[in-house]
Amino acid sequence: xxSNMGSIDRALRIIVGLVLVVLTLTGTIGWWGWLxxxxxxxxxxxxxxxxxxxxxxxxGTKSCNKK
Numbered sequence: 001x002x003s004n005m006g007s008i009d010r011a012l013r014i015i016v017g018l019v020l021v022v023l024t025l026t027g028t029i030g031w032w033g034w035l036x037x038x039x040x041x042x043x044x045x046x047x048x049x050x051x052x053x054x055x056x057x058x059x060g061t062k063s064c065n066k067k
Contacts, residue, residue, distance in 0.1 A: 003046040013043030
């Protein structure tokens with residue numbers, strides 16, 4: 001799978017995902033907070049399937065696509 005996300009995009013996804021999961025675990029928000037797992041996984045992998053479908057790439061350099 002080719003990387004299509006830059007470092008800022010990846011970091012923000014992981015942070016937002018972690019916040020959602022923690023808020024779910026503490027009972028602050030409902031079950032939908034488990035959706036935070038999706039940005040955590042895509043951020044960790046550096047590839048977003050939706051970005052691939054719509055042709056978006058936030059990587060910024062061609063070296064990201066060499067995976």
